[in-house]
Amino acid sequence: MIASSARILVADDEECVHRLLRRALPGEAYRVVSAATSQEALARALAEVPDLIVLDVHMPGQGGLEVLAELRRDCRTRLVPIILLTGDAAPEDRVRGLDGGADDYVSKPFHPSELAARIASALRRSRADVGANPLTRLPGSPTIEEEVNRRIDAREPFAFLYVDIDRFKAFNDVYGYAKGDAMIRDTAALLTEAVAAEAASAGFVGHVGGDDFVLLCRPSGAERLAQHAAGLFDEGLAAHYAAADLDRGFLECRDRQGSWHRSPLCALSIAGVTTERRRLDHYAKVVELASEMKAYVKSRPAGGSAFAFDRRRDR
Incomplete structure (x- = not known):
């Protein structure tokens, strides 16, 4: 069964x-x-x-x-x-x-x-x-790593996009796990839609876990893909929030110390690295560079979804 x-x-x-x-x-x-x-x-x-x-x-x-x-x-x-x-x-x-x-x-x-x-x-x-995620049924971490290594071994140019839902914990705390699961499922669906539209057969969508996803595509279409995904997420926010919260633009919730604070609405942070500028010859290096870029994107002032790509070049 x-x-x-x-x-x-x-x-x-x-x-x-x-x-x-x-x-x-x-x-x-x-x-x-x-x-x-x-x-x-x-x-x-x-x-x-x-x-x-x-x-x-x-x-x-x-x-x-x-x-x-x-x-x-x-x-x-x-x-x-x-x-x-x-x-x-x-x-x-x-x-x-x-x-x-x-x-x-x-x-x-x-x-x-x-x-x-x-x-x-x-x-x-x-x-x-x-290793499919039971909630989204997208390939999990083992398959993501396998697919990245396949492209590295084939010397196939690629872009690696790390996608994170900002402030998801606050949303989950206020609206509950069922609503949180619905947002995760909808995010998986819109990311798949964006990859199908922008990357076609070169695309890949994986679910690392929680509110973290990975997209793969050709370097030439990476920024279009990020922009498409960010736009779809922002357009769909209204389906997840109460009208009053949407009008305010934030949630009122308690932190771990029990103090009340305001949490802006959820948004996507998309961090990208590509083989156009960096020599991505190991999965661990890909993840390390993407994590650096994710920290950079998440450091921006709260607002709508945003993306950034590593512009540095190997020396």
Whole structure:
């Protein structure tokens, strides 16, 4: 049994497949959404980012393997487990799918309980492999480090953006953990949206933990990405605060000593380092430089979201 409700996208033009899976997957553990065409499957996958996709290889319009390739190119769905369904038994078709990034292959006709077991197994593997944050389901610290090291080893130019929600503790103390979790989830969603818009296949979004995130992209698009993310966060603040707090522009809360003080509204601090100016040859160095820049950004007077990039050059 999966611990939290998992969103499963079933992309198949046969209605009987959708009916079978809805019966086989318990409603308290899964939420099944459907797509009948490849175009609908792509649109729903990119808009909703499910936890797992069951994808028919032979669908009207664009084929399932082409859809698979597009999903693997997009930063939003690159790590989503995908199980392919097909009526073909040819080994070469299975090899093509697995080589293209599929996590498993199931032949039609299938037994619903077997496919349900494969779905549960793929979800467990995926969450263990990426160290996914249970709240946002974004890749955690181990995968962030692995992705940075991959780019270093490949000598691939990249920008590393460290994202922190300023004054989140005060918000959490005043509004409670449920509201705090909602802000974290919404921040994860808007960061993913910004990366998809500005970085495309070169983008990556990770959740270090708490209110800290990491974005990766090409150096040329780093400032646009930071600006986009900051703008989305500031635009969405109204959904999280009471009207009176928004009008005042601050919260009244107690510090650890029990004294009342005013805490400005939350904002993003985004600190960036890129391979354009620094020789980033080790993950620890990347994190060290980004932490220095984060301290600089957070030292600014309270206000809206802001970002800064390391302009220093190696000697």
